[in-house]
Amino acid sequence: MPETRQLSYGEAIYEATLQEMERDPSVFVYGLGVDDPKGHYGTTKDFHERFGPDRCFDTPLSEDTMTGLGVGAALMGMRPIHVHQRMDFLLLCMNQLINMAAKYHYVSAGQWSVPMVVRASIGRSWGQGPQHSQALQSMFAHVPGLKVVAPTTPYDAKGCFIEAIRDNNPVIFIEHRLLYANKGHVPEESYTVPFGKARVLKEGDDVTLVATTHMVVEALRAREQLKTIGIDAEVIDLVSLSPIDTETVSKSVNKTDALVVVDNGWENCGISAEVIAKVAELNPTNFPKFARMGFAPVTCPTTKVLENEFYPNSTSIAQKVNRLLNEDQGNSWNPVPMKATEIEAFKGPF
Amino acid sequence: MLTIRLVEEKVAVIYHTDAVKSPVHLSIGQEAPSVAVCAALEKNDMVIGTYRGHALYLAREGDLDAMVAELYGKSEGCGRGKAGSMHLGDKSIGMPHTSAIVATGMPNAIGVAFAQKFKKENAITACFIGDGAVDEGAVSESMNFAGLKKLPLLIIVENNQFAIHSPISTRMPRPNFVERAAAFNVAGASVMDNDLDSMLSTSQAAIDHVRSGQGPFLLEIATYRWKEHVGPGDDWALGYRTKEDASPWFENDPLKLCGERIAADRRLALESKVKEQITRAFDRAEKGTFPDPAEMWDNVYA
Numbered sequence: 001m002p003e004t005r006q007l008s009y010g011e012a013i014y015e016a017t018l019q020e021m022e023r024d025p026s027v028f029v030y031g032l033g034v035d036d037p038k039g040h041y042g043t044t045k046d047f048h049e050r051f052g053p054d055r056c057f058d059t060p061l062s063e064d065t066m067t068g069l070g071v072g073a074a075l076m077g078m079r080p081i082h083v084h085q086r087m088d089f090l091l092l093c094m095n096q097l098i099n100m101a102a103k104y105h106y107v108s109a110g111q112w113s114v115p116m117v118v119r120a121s122i123g124r125s126w127g128q129g130p131q132h133s134q135a136l137q138s139m140f141a142h143v144p145g146l147k148v149v150a151p152t153t154p155y156d157a158k159g160c161f162i163e164a165i166r167d168n169n170p171v172i173f174i175e176h177r178l179l180y181a182n183k184g185h186v187p188e189e190s191y192t193v194p195f196g197k198a199r200v201l202k203e204g205d206d207v208t209l210v211a212t213t214h215m216v217v218e219a220l221r222a223r224e225q226l227k228t229i230g231i232d233a234e235v236i237d238l239v240s241l242s243p244i245d246t247e248t249v250s251k252s253v254n255k256t257d258a259l260v261v262v263d264n265g266w267e268n269c270g271i272s273a274e275v276i277a278k279v280a281e282l283n284p285t286n287f288p289k290f291a292r293m294g295f296a297p298v299t300c301p302t303t304k305v306l307e308n309e310f311y312p313n314s315t316s317i318a319q320k321v322n323r324l325l326n327e328d329q330g331n332s333w334n335p336v337p338m339k340a341t342e343i344e345a346f347k348g349p350f
Numbered sequence: 351m352l353t354i355r356l357v358e359e360k361v362a363v364i365y366h367t368d369a370v371k372s373p374v375h376l377s378i379g380q381e382a383p384s385v386a387v388c389a390a391l392e393k394n395d396m397v398i399g400t401y402r403g404h405a406l407y408l409a410r411e412g413d414l415d416a417m418v419a420e421l422y423g424k425s426e427g428c429g430r431g432k433a434g435s436m437h438l439g440d441k442s443i444g445m446p447h448t449s450a451i452v453a454t455g456m457p458n459a460i461g462v463a464f465a466q467k468f469k470k471e472n473a474i475t476a477c478f479i480g481d482g483a484v485d486e487g488a489v490s491e492s493m494n495f496a497g498l499k500k501l502p503l504l505i506i507v508e509n510n511q512f513a514i515h516s517p518i519s520t521r522m523p524r525p526n527f528v529e530r531a532a533a534f535n536v537a538g539a540s541v542m543d544n545d546l547d548s549m550l551s552t553s554q555a556a557i558d559h560v561r562s563g564q565g566p567f568l569l570e571i572a573t574y575r576w577k578e579h580v581g582p583g584d585d586w587a588l589g590y591r592t593k594e595d596a597s598p599w600f601e602n603d604p605l606k607l608c609g610e611r612i613a614a615d616r617r618l619a620l621e622s623k624v625k626e627q628i629t630r631a632f633d634r635a636e637k638g639t640f641p642d643p644a645e646m647w648d649n650v651y652a
Contacts, residue, residue, distance in 0.1 A: 060491065068458050069460050073462070110649040112439075
């Protein structure tokens with residue numbers, strides 16, 4: 001298939017939603033600002049005009065109750081999409097998500113289901129600081145009854161989003177602000193990307209580099225840096241955080257015998273720990289070299305010089321890989337930094 | 351109403367045997383609000399209840415055998431034992447399984463009502479909460495949205511004056527629920543006399559209001575919990591309320607007063623029929639089967 005049709009990540013989510021709203025009249029989109037002129041980076045930009053105010057509407061600032069609204073509508077067979085401008089705001093919704101959305105199907109022995117999508121943008125960029133940049137995926141991945149996905153490419157964004165809408169369970173769909181402008185091949189027709197499948201983005205023989213959401217972009221750059229010293233990294237985008245595709249990761253590790261997991265989040269009790277533990281459980285007697293990386297275990301600071309220390313970047317990832325593979329000489333290598341356009345180009349004020 | 355009372359009295363009697371093995375929040379003394387509202391609802395309406403849900407489940411004509419089996423943790427139960435007393439529900443009676451977290455059903459009720467309006471169903475949602483739930487932000491937020499969108503929602507506040515042991519006076523500076531509702535364009539009325547006829551007529555008027563598209567309605571019904579917050583016993587010894595406080599509620603017990611209006615022989619016949627059904631339900635529950643341990647893995651995802 002020729003990969004000529006290019007869309008941005010944001011456009012891919014818009015197109016997925018549009019196609020599903022056209023296909024299924026029970027799909028509706030709601031949340032703060034979804035019908036404003038910006039339409040959340042264009043991802044919801046004209047749905048209120050196309051489908052009317054019953055199927056795309058702004059809400060009061062009542063995050064927990066508005067989550068409950070979606071849960072109730074989903075019990076009645078509708079397919080709500082609740083949009084949050086920052087993932088941090090999901091902390092206001094934990095009660096409805098965990099005590100209600102994740103429970104109805106189980107506690108009723110299958111009588112009710114909650115086919116709902118919760119869109120959450122990780123807000124990193126341009127000084128978003130302690131409460132506008134958090135990545136809380138592991139909190140949701142912890143809970144049975146919820147599914148958690150975090151696609152990185154525009155192709156996966158569209159396919160996973162359609163899959164999320166059609167899934168009969170509550171799905172936390174994690175986006176990253178720095179990905180919205182990224183372009184990639186997206187077919188025009190409707191398609192789904194199944195959950196529970198990681199994607200091998202680049203093949204390699206020397207190390208398995210597993211990453212999530214924006215850290216996938218950093219990992220791909222790290223791969224280029226590692227190439228200059230002859231290390232060939234296989235880069236895997238985890239895509240689905242609950243369930244996790246242990247099989248794909250494990251298969252890669254069997255080939256490379258080295259595993260580095262870079263989560264776009266904190267390490268403690270996080271996705272990186274989970275991936276390593278799951279691989280270990282599958283290979284208890286033949287465990288590879290491994291390392292993990294994530295945000296520094298501090299609150300995200302606002303000022304740029306400190307923020308730069310907070311996040312892993314391609315250079316720190318490449319150095320970590322090199323130290324893992326070449327214990328004696330790994331510390332002295334300082335690769336030429338790569339340009340991170342999506343980080344540098346982003347400006348506020350939003 | 352009689353069924354609810356007698357079922358719960360039976361639960362209280364057998365509770366010491368530990369057949370239930372889970373908390374029970376009995377409705378004894380406050381059966382009437384559920385009975386009155388459900389009498390005025392239609393079959394295609396939806397109800398949202400709470401962990402004190404035996405009364406609503408039975409008033410909504412939920413299957414008695416399935417309820418008792420659920421209390422016993424048996425696979426014949428309305429949640430195949432995964433729910434228990436605190437999470438009764440049944441899709442066939444339009445009752446989502448209830449929540450044990452105060453006020454959390456209310457946001458779901460507005461979602462259900464939103465869907466009914468969206469689908470242009472001629473149906474309404476009746477959401478039962480207690481006075482304790484009104485403390486929660488979710489209730490104010492839900493009333494705000496219901497008023498904003500004129501949702502077909504009836505909110506029933508069963509005001510039994512206590513959140514566990516905390517009286518309203520320690521929780522609210524101005525405990526006027528109808529007034530609060532008015533701030534959100536939610537109409538309201540209170541029934542404070544513990545009289546079944548008043549509850550019935552006011553419920554019917556409130557439901558007519560909601561069903562005719564005039565928007566949500568909050569119906570406060572004063573009532574009284576006779577038993578302890580959780581468990582089968584009395585709690586007068588705790589001192590947070592006295593038996594003297596309760597005596598007007600005993601005297602005006604809607605079940606007793608209602609029974610007095612029925613001829614004695616008919617009442618006795620009715621009682622014996624209900625007792626027979628209850629005995630059968632408990633027998634069946636005892637003889638029922640526990641779920642296969644492998645069922646733990648079922649229904650995690652739809």
